[in-house]
Amino acid sequence: MEAKFEKLLKILEEDARYSSSDIASMLGESEEKVAELIKEAEKEKIICGYKAIVDWDKVNDIHVTALIELKVIPQKNLGFEEIAENIMQMDEVESVYLMSGGYDLCVTVKGRSFKEVALFVAKRLAVMDNIESTATHFVLRRYKEVGVKLIESDKDDRGTYSF
Amino acid sequence: MINYEEILNSSVVDIKPSGIRKFFDIAEQMENVISLGVGEPDFKTPWHIRQAGIDALEKSKTRYTSNRGLIELRREISSYYKRKLNLDYSPESEVLVTVGGSEAIDLAIRALINEGDEVIIPEPSFVCYVPIVKMAGGVPVIINTKAENEFRLTAEELKGAITEKTKMLILPFPNNPTGAIMEREDLEKIAEILKGTNIIILSDEIYSELTYGNSHTSIAQIGEMQERTVLISGFSKAYSMTGWRLGYILCPAPLCKQMTKIHQFCIMSSPTVSQYAAIEALKNGDDDIASMRAEYDVRRTYVVNEFRKMGLSVFEPKGAFYVFPCIKSSGMTSDEFCERLLKEKKVATVPGNAFGECGEGFIRVSYCNSLGNLKIALSKIKEFLKENKNG
Structure with missing residues (x-):
């Protein structure tokens, strides 16, 4: 799971707007599991926020x-x-x-x-x-x-x- | 007026251009096409490898090299195979550096095939084997591998294809276009049949660094097989070095000697700057391979799962960077499917039958593209399928 968790973070770091359905497909996991992992990362402040990059x-x-x-x-x-x-x-x-x-x-x-x-x-x-x-x-x-x-x-x- | 048809070599004229060409020609006329068609990594060559090429240029290392390739490079190739697969190849007599894997295939076939020799070629597979065998005067004997076997070559299929005239078996795994691999048990069964024969295996392992799950096994690792194996690989796919044009052959010295003869007369020596870059790749490139492989793996999982969500049947490819979904449920032929998908949705894929007749009903999808582009392309394919639903 550790490796998947890191993969998830890399995917979100690339584009935080992928849907949980897309991320589930990328990781070969259920959407529920993805949502749970994201929630965990937010709670632990591993994911600290989501922002647009504006020029x-x-x-x-x-x-x-x-x-x-x-x-x-x-x-x-x-x-x-x-x-x-x-x-x-x-x-x-x-x-x-x-x-x-x-x-x-x-x-x-x-x-x-x-x-x-x-x-x-x-x-x-x-x-x-x-x-x-x-x-x-x-x-x-x-x-x-x-x-x-x-x-x-x-x-x-x-x-x-x-x- | 000269009638060129009459004076040209007939075995060359008889070769049909690859079926892929037609799609590429259409794609080239269009703008904003997302290409899932090419067999070329989207990553840049890692910087330290490019730097080694620049250094070679700066130091004016631009002479011919030894016909077989720089001895430092052959030593690195040899130690790489020792390290990765525990195989011993003498850098002096069993390694030949070539202009890409393509030249290596040509050399191996030309050095071994006499007029009328049969060459067993499992299909779907890379498009060059049949024409090169024909140009060498050989006779291609095709084995149609099957989706239900995950496009692996089975011992029974091989047994059924062998005759007294069989000279060579081409073993193209990890496979382009299916992404199929041969695991140790599969290879052991193949080896069992070849033991005691004089059949030579041309093992095209250009995608060997790109396997997902278990690491690659070469047939040369199976007992008694190394002496009958011509192992071919290169730098294009593993290190994203396509344009550097560098590959190599590993094989028993008596074979290597003859191939070197052809190479020295036709090519002289492989590109020198590329050879210096390749030394750096082998010395310090393991991490680059690992990070590209990890990225491919996410894309692979994504593409397979998305095709399944669309209702297409697709087996999980364990190697290379292709997915080979079955599109028979659309009611279209592979050609029709790819041509319309390209024209209507601007997504380029390649019809499976370009890699052999048994590829009909499938399309090759290369996931050498960013996740962002894959997402767009997949949603377009989804739309396309919806609009063309049968009945």
């Missing part, structure tokens, strides 16, 4: 994303946990990762303009306790998002030659 650039010009590198002074006993938890509470923040390498936290922030995001960093993030420095990088164009190509569709480039 907002095709809709309007008021979507700005920035990637912010934060250097943080870790706290005794808590490390980076407390500050990460504080940052993730902010609505503007889309993701928070603890990183290896040149800086500590990677935060992506969404806003309606460069200025709005820059001010958010200056007024909310940079001033927090234990933040040593910030570096803001604005996203200019998105080519691929969570495995989905935004600028072209995958064309089947195989010719009709093979028997």
Whole structure:
């Protein structure tokens, strides 16, 4: 069952909108069993949510994303946990990762303009306790998002030659 | 004016073009066709293998290689067979690197078949065996494998086909187009009949990495069979390396020597860059195969179950990347079914009879396509069946 469970997660990760009937066919399981497995995964927070991948650039010009590198002074006993938890509470923040390498936290922030995001960093993030420095990088164009190509569709480039 | 018909080689002129061609020609004229027709993996060649090809180009490794293929590659092929199937083949004298499995089939048949020799060919199977045998002056003897036997070759069928003139048995498993496999017990029964004869087995194992459930067994692993087996495989299907054109032959040295002679005069040596990429594939490609196989397996299960839901009878294929459903209940012939499905629903499949007369009433569906495309294609086939329901 373990292998099937992982297969199920991979299928949903590819496209969360497959019907339970389709998934049942793919796994060779009953629809009830599939529903049960999905419910279990949701309950255990293994599946944390379902969202559409939207290319907002095709809709309007008021979507700005920035990637912010934060250097943080870790706290005794808590490390980076407390500050990460504080940052993730902010609505503007889309993701928070603890990183290896040149800086500590990677935060992506969404806003309606460069200025709005820059001010958010200056007024909310940079001033927090234990933040040593910030570096803001604005996203200019998105080519691929969570495995989905935004600028072209995958064309089947195989010719009709093979028997 | 020259009458070319008169001057051309008659055994070449007599060969009919493959039945698949007709459908491909129609498909090529249409846009937005979802192809379940081609026998080619949809995955890209894994990056590290492509990189090895690029490295070879950068280092200007673009000379001819040894006629038999790079010795490093032959060593890797040899150790792969030791590792996977516990078979011993000498890299020096029992391995020949060819331009795809196709050249390997041609070499094996040409090196062994004399005028009038009979070659037993189980069908449905890959389209090239009959024409190559005929061009070599051999006589194809067809065995029609049966759906009720899951398209396996049975000992009785083989026994019934053997005559004094039988020179070779072609064993095309895992099978294109049915997806059938031969398990160890099946092969043991075949071996029992061939023991003590001079019949050579041409075992086309190009799909050997794509089996679902048990791992592949080669007839060469069965007692006394290795000495009479010409084992053919390649990189196209396992590593998604179709365009690199690389396959190989493993067989006893006296046979390999003669095949090498044909190869050296006709081909010289297989593509050098491809050979370097293939070394990388064999050294570090096991995980790629495993992940592609896992993906194929989900698609296979999906397609089989969906066809069954539509009410078509389909046996569970345990190998290759094809499903071979029976469409007799539609009241259409295979040709009619595939042509109309293509024109009306823009889904390309191949009529089963393109792989031998006994494939009539079936269609070959390749699941070398994304789950998303398979879902769309299957729903179109479902519509098509509904619209054409008998009575």
